[in-house]
Amino acid sequence: MAGVSTQENGDGDPRRAIELLWGVPGPPRRGPKPKLATADVVRAAVALADADGIEAVTIRRVAEQLGVSPMSLYTYVPGRAELLDLMIDHAHGELATIEDGLGWRAALTAIAEDQWALFHRHPWLLQVTTSRSALGPHSFAKYEQELRAIDGIGLGDVEMDAVVSLVTGLVRTTARSSLDNARLVRATGLTDAQWWERAGPVLAGIPAADAAHFPISSRVGQAAGEAHNAAENPAYTFRFGLARVLDGIEALVTTRAAERPPAS
Template sequence: MTVEYPGKGDPARSLALLWRTSERASRKGKPELSVDRIARAAIEVADAEGLQALSMRRVAERLGVGTMSLYTYVPGKPELLDVMLDTVYGETARPEDVPGGWRSRLEQIARANWALYLRHPWLLQVATSRPVLGPNVTAKYEYELRAIDGIGLTDLEMDSVITLITGFVHGAARGAVEAAQAETRTGMTDEQWWAAHSPFFGRIADVDRYPTATRVGQAVGEELNAAYNPEHAFAFGLQRVLDGIEALVAGRAPGP
């Protein structure tokens, strides 16, 4: 999988686009264009065809305009990618009142990020080590930090906890997207795959040599109807990550 890196464009131009400090108006007689419209069209291309299909020409075709007209608003593809990222990060749900304390708030954040990756799988092709410094990314980070502000963690630990949660979601979402693509590309659901292969497991499994793998594998197949279930893996893993964070928080609580 090809990985794209945000921030490859001109920093000053990218920041001006992200914060809309220098957007130009459409010229008379031309279809109404804007940075927002161009970014949305680019997101639609990436959603439908993958990030590898994204180009200024392809976005222009989707908008029904000439390619050169886009450059009035966006300097190039690197800057466009930055705007796309900031735009979709603005989609995450951010309810102010989440009952159940910080653990419930972190779970809500994890599920909002999970849903975002499933809506826009191309996000998994973008490196996350260099964040886009746009308004939506900044607001998202602020919201996520506030979920654990005041529970006894240092500022560095707060950032590390959010990184842990979002990193876990990123990995789990990759597994979910790959599982969905397997169904699309093979024409066979997980249930169909399991039904077709399970009769042969009993013939090839050496119970004496692999007793634990045989027992556990059979239990997983019977319970999940598949060798792997992305939703189960996400839900189970998230609770264990939250358990670890809870142990960290509990260790900071004052003793009796």
């Protein structure tokens, strides 16, 4: 999100992260039985990120939440990068299973809406890089469900992957705008409408910025502002954009079906 740092999580030990994600036991340890489970550490880290942002998730802070020493936390996770991988997969476990028989368009819409809600529950998901995340069972299930929604509709495998990236990318981008706007309201104490009440008269008093010089932007900006009571409405943009993306996919699938030679 704007003004919030992105957290890199691709520099950990991928082997150990994958083992933890899939429940592969590590080497046997001597000493007393551990007081916690790895899942306890992950839940505490997620709660901390939800409350204070991803920057708050450090080994020391998570250990404090659990009432243990920072060094003892390394019994459960090798480091912060691997912990971020576990947190991402844990969050993906909240995604609903889309019922069969919806049709590909309704299924993709349900998937996108569910992910939009997930980002709003866990804004820190937009602050972590995912291109090198160690894939766990919930992240695999997420991708499988996204692909299953469009399997067999006439797209090639590479195109299916691209469609999933297109839809999930739209969700991420618009959710980021939505959360940025909410963060600005909290930080300034002003809604968009209140901010424009202050800025609008100043702008109106500048001759070079009047409608005569910028007729289209003035007309469209006024219409959008009146419709949304704000400069922008990320939720509207998300749903409008999703519908247009699905229209494009549907047009491609229809064209492919028309070009397919009849079965002999």
